[in-house]
Amino acid sequence: MTDVLMQARQIGKSYQDGKVTTPVLHDINFDLKVAEMLAVVGSSGSGKSTLMHILGLLDRPDSGELICNGTNLLDLNRKQAAQYRNAQLGFVYQFHHLLSEFSALENVCMPLLIGGEQPQRAKQRAGDILERVGLAHRLSHRPAELSGGERQRVAIARAVVNEPKLVLADEPTGNLDQTTGAEVFALLLELNQKLNTSFVIVTHDLQLATQMDRTLTLQHGQLIS
Ligand SMILES: Nc1ncnc2c1ncn2[C@@H]1O[C@H](COP(=O)(O)OP(=O)(O)O)[C@@H](O)[C@H]1O
Ligand SMILES: [Mg+2]
Structure with missing residues (x-):
């Protein structure tokens, strides 16, 4: 099945603090298709961020597999995992996590330079994608000189x-007013369609979730249908 990008199989995760074990995720199973837009919803503390960290290879589950192209991503060593993250994954957070000392253009260049792109070519590509997200006129602005919605657009440009x-x-969109949030979300939908990229998006906004292909609902660390 070539149209499956990733398969999560029996993912389980607990946090251990001294003698106290907090189970967070239990028996998580789902397939993610190429170019699919998957919403993840659930109340606060249900395990959404933990799941995202696991999918991004930023945290390890206690059990389970993440199959991609026949490989269990959890078997990758640190260097391979870092390479996979840089080449295959983009991350967007609630708070933009842009580097405050750097311009919008420099922030978007960063993943390209880390991936070994030539500086001139990196600037070109970063400029192109910033134009695509509507920020051609903000290339030299630092994050503090941008609005909340603009910062998220830069973060999205950096991710893709x-x-x-x-x-x-x-x-x-969790830190944006409703109108700006809807605009940023529309940008994600547009990029999904134009770039053929899969998206997994955690949201509290059920209205946004219904605009995606499919919704996973987490409750106490389990997927409910
Ligand atoms: N590093 C950690 N150590 C201990 N418990 C944690 C840690 N990270 C998250 N948790 C717990 O795991 C549960 C799920 O957290 P999280 O994935 O952040 O939920 P959500 O993103 O859905 O709000 C919460 O009960 C939280 O307290
Ligand atoms: Mg969270």
């Missing part, structure tokens, strides 16, 4: 500049 297969977004 490497043309990743998958973008993971944890409440990307």
Whole structure:
């Protein structure tokens, strides 16, 4: 099945603090298709961010597999995992996590430079994608000189500049007013269609979730249908 990008199989995760074990995720199973837009919803503390960290290889589950192209991503060593993250994944957070000392253009260049792109070519590509998200006139602005919606657009440009297969977004509109949030979300939908990228997006906004292909609902660390 070539149209499946990733398969999560029996993912389980607990946090251990001294003698106290907090189970967070239990028996998580789902397939993510190429170019699919998957919403993840659930009340606060249900395990959404933990799941996103696991999908992004930023945290390890205690059990389970993440199958991609016949490989269990959880078997990758640190270097391979870092390479996979840089080349195949993009991340967008609730708070933009842009580097404050750098311009919008420099922030978007960063993943390209880390991936070994030539500086001139990196600037070109970063400029192109910033134009695409409507920020051609803000290239030299630092994050503090941008509005909340503009910062999220820069963060989104940074997430997709490497043309990743998958973008993971944890409440990307959670810190924006409703109108700006809807605009940023429309941008994600547009990029999904134009770039053929899969998106997994955590949101509290059920209205936004209904605009996506499919919704996973987490309750106490389990998927309910
Ligand atoms: N590093 C950690 N150590 C201990 N418990 C944690 C840690 N991270 C998250 N948790 C717990 O795991 C549960 C799920 O957290 P999280 O995935 O952040 O939920 P959500 O994103 O859905 O709000 C919460 O009960 C939280 O307290
Ligand atoms: Mg969270």
